[in-house]
Amino acid sequence: MTIKTVQTLNPTAENPWVVSVNQLKEWDKCHAQFYYKTVLKQRWLSDERNFELGKAVHALMDLHAKGLPTEHLRVGLKPNILAHFDALLEHPLAKAPVVTSEYAFYLPFSVEGFPHITLTGRIDRISLYNGSLAIIDWKTGTAVPHDYATAWQTRLYSYAIWHMRDALPLPKGEGTAEIHFYYVDVRTNRQPAVKVYDVTIDAVYIAETEGLLKQVLARILAEKRFALPSACPDKYCRFSQVCGINPETTAQLPLFSLPQASVLGQRVSDEANPLDLF
Numbered sequence: 650m651t652i653k654t655v656q657t658l659n660p661t662a663e664n665p666w667v668v669s670v671n672q673l674k675e676w677d678k679c680h681a682q683f684y685y686k687t688v689l690k691q692r693w694l695s696d697e698r699n700f701e702l703g704k705a706v707h708a709l710m711d712l713h714a715k716g717l718p719t720e721h722l723r724v725g726l727k728p729n730i731l732a733h734f735d736a737l738l739e740h741p742l743a744k745a746p747v748v749t750s751e752y753a754f755y756l757p758f759s760v761e762g763f764p765h766i767t768l769t770g771r772i773d774r775i776s777l778y779n780g781s782l783a784i785i786d787w788k789t790g791t792a793v794p795h796d797y798a799t800a801w802q803t804r805l806y807s808y809a810i811w812h813m814r815d816a817l818p819l820p821k822g823e824g825t826a827e828i829h830f831y832y833v834d835v836r837t838n839r840q841p842a843v844k845v846y847d848v849t850i851d852a853v854y855i856a857e858t859e860g861l862l863k864q865v866l867a868r869i870l871a872e873k874r875f876a877l878p879s880a881c882p883d884k885y886c887r888f889s890q891v892c893g894i895n896p897e898t899t900a901q902l903p904l905f906s907l908p909q910a911s912v913l914g915q916r917v918s919d920e921a922n923p924l925d926l927f
């Protein structure tokens with residue numbers, strides 16, 4: 650089954666497709682969710698309380714990376730936040746010389762026929778560690794991907810830094826021949842509190858990633874039908890009432906304010922032409 654599409658991705662020089670890790674994960678999870686979120690740009694508000702720990706710890710780690718004081722901020726911070734921050738500070742990766750922190754990248758990319766693509770992301774920290782360039786991601790609440798060596802985050806961030814490392818503010822004479830990606834997972838309710846997941850990034854990995862990115866992005870750009878999965882993979886997805894996965898609720902409420910909202914949730918068979926009602 651597919652959802653009825655009313656728009657497709659069509660990146661231009663004025664309006665390039667800015668590709669993020671979340672978009673790639675959404676595509677893998679559910680093409681219909683990708684359609685609503687990335688093609689139609691429909692998002693819902695998140696409950697900020699779910700991100701309190703992660704946001705606070707990342708902000709503290711950023712101040713620490715920049716050599717700024719954090720002592721005065723400890724007063725009033727929740728014990729849980731301080732415990733996670735302190736556990737991270739004890740790890741050798743947090744003590745390694747910092748190259749940059751909260752590093753946002755925008756890397757031009759293209760697939761055949763579509764030159765206006767930009768890869769984007771924000772890297773928690775880049776450091777020099779054991780003679781290598783370390784791309785570091787602090788995990789304070791969300792789980793490390795079970796396939797972390799081949800996860801989109803590992804691939805996209807490593808691919809960007811591989812191509813942008815000459816632009817990094819590296820100390821003169823520092824070699825960057827080897828790159829590692831580190832997920833640093835901190836949970837103060839277990840021992841040890843910090844677990845590290847290390848992926849070595851080399852030319853083969855980067856070539857493989859480039860091939861995969863080109864293949865998947867080309868597939869997405871050619872997509873017109875955005876099939877629904879056989880079962881919903883995301884119990885928190887707000888599109889359940891319009892995507893067609895629950896036929897009994899789909900017809901009832903137009904979640905969107907778009908004029909085409911009334912048809913967004915119609916299920917059509919794979920044989921039907923998704924454009925035939927327009």
Ligand code: SF4
Pocket residue numbers: 679680681682877878880881882883886887888889890892893894
């Ligand atoms: S509710 Fe489930 S099936 Fe529907 S768009 Fe969301 S993730 Fe996909």
